[in-house]
Amino acid sequence: MKRKILAALLTSAMVLSLAGCGGGSAETPAAPAADGGAEAEAPAAEEAPAADAEAPAADASAGGDETLTVWCWDPAFNMNAMYEAEKVYQKDHPNFKLNVVETPWDDIQTKLTTAATSGDLSTLPDIFLMQDNAFQKNVLAFPDVCMDLTNSGVDFSQFAAGKAAYSVIDGKNYGVPFDNGAVVACYRTDLLEQAGLTIDDFTDITFDQYLENGKKVLEATGKPLISMQAGECDLIMMMLQSAGSSLFNEDGTANIVNNETLKIVMETYKGLKDAGVLTEVNSWDEYVGDFVSGNVAGTINGCWIMASIQTAEDQKGNWAITNMPSLVGASGATNYSNNGGSSWAVTTKCANPELACDFLASTFAGSNELYDNILPSGALATWAPAGDSSAYGEPNEFFGGDAVSAKIVDFATKVPTNITGAYYYEARNAVATAITNYINGSDLATELQTAEQTVNFNMGQ
């Protein structure tokens, strides 16, 4: 008996301690908790978030409160762009407000997965920023999360085609393109000079000419032209897209073994590596460190890399940008490609979809002013009309007084479209393994075969 009383006491102590510690914050959630109970009783689970979503909408119209919640991740870059967009939109909509929550991309992915898998979309924001390479995967895996924006009033034809294609799934537009990932080739002109070369010798060239020039630079300065992160395949993917080729076919099947362009890409990469023109490093930090501290004479990457280059203030005026080399022997080879970038998505949970669409259509898809304002932060438009603005024609002293912004917008419009597919990252990893083994002396055909098998295995085929 005594034991039972004690057991009861101990249990109640535990319960009390629980209630006690929750006391401070329990008051506010009390009301939603009641809602939660009601929701649980509702017969269709899907209706619950919808009902949730309607409530704030009613509030919004009643109180004239037009607030949208946005998730994005870089205070200096995309968050800044959202704040500027808010200012632009507020001119016509004085009640409009944004609640921008700083959320790293990996966290957005985790939250998206958790919300979509648990069927409770109520935790999602109205608008969020999505990495272009993850767009297809997320829309296909979680079809209920992103809203179809095809007829939302956004004119997608004004965006660079290669860029907009990242967020098109089954012919429908799910994202409003944001930052530019057009590939630029950056070079240290002072080092090129030592080898008797200029930036013109690197413009509109092929990888064969790049290799020859690289050998000259290596001989004169002892420095490679470029470094790349081992085990990653950024350059491989850029080279592949420059010829309009992808790791997937239109129907979603893997396109690795029979991809002639990929073979040329791999052979070209190995050629650069073997000649010492390209050197591999172990981490991203080392990669950035290499060009900031002048261990290499340049780099090829998405134009966002210029922000990192410009941290080396002592090298002001010694840098220049141009287009990337083109592949030799590949059909459809160009000097233009893309790496990285992101697009805005509107969630189906959004309480006021008309407002969200109108906001995006009149800012990121319709305001020269916005793009001019965010240009100093390095946010380059993929919205073609922005490139005509005078702000884009201004010279950049760091890059030898060149009008780099206008140049990059022009590059972006020439980037060939590619197919990311739902398994982009899996395919990318498989190809990264293949190139590492191939460089170390393994047979190319075998490696590509293995890569394709790995991708098929990941796709469950």
Next chain:
Amino acid sequence: MYVFLCIVSFISVFPLYWMVSAATNKSADVISGRLIPGGYFMENLNNLLASQNIGRAFGNSFKYAAILTIASLLVSSLAGYGFEIFHDKGKDLLMSIILLAMMVPFVATMIPLFQMCSKAGWLNTTIGFILPTISTPFLIMMFRQSARSFPHDIMEAARIDGLSEIRIFFQMFIPTMRSTYAAAMTITFMNAWNSYLWPKVIMTDSASQTMPMVVANLTEGYVTDYGMLMLAVLICTLPTAVVFFCLQNAFAEGITGAVK
């Protein structure tokens, strides 16, 4: 022997030194491998304060970690004590089930937990943060083990003197087991302070962000300011370091199960 120890301690201490020195350098210097402290500490601090609400995140982390530590120690030690002191046929079976729960990885239970917390309206709240980890099998086991060394004579004497069972726990057991509590406190506080996955799932609001989430924010974006990042990491490391240094003697005793 000493040479070996010197090498090993250098390997353990060097990253800490590097963190401190990097916090006083500008990003470009950190990348180019500068190892000596520089003069950019204040600039990094100003940048950090301008870009992130460090004060709020620090306060949040401290609040969550402190409440979780106190609640968790109370609940787990009561459970561990109960398991060892009182006798019941089912208790060993129950203990095995609890230990079995240790094997289930958190990610496996994360989505159901999220659904429960979301339905209960506990997103962005302290209770949502602490509830899933308030009682951990590890702590219960640790307290059960240490309760084994709790002298039964004291308990008998207290019972004869008419002390109630609950008062025996609070007045006799807790003071005797101080070192175990200190060890458990260090472990729980560190885990709570460093926890990342769960807060990132349930804290959707910027007002409830914790320190590790702020540090993660700093690594995103096209340009990472390494000096600023290292300063944030330094600030994030300080509380756990302080807790550990204050309790390190007790921690060592507690882990080995000493009775004071």
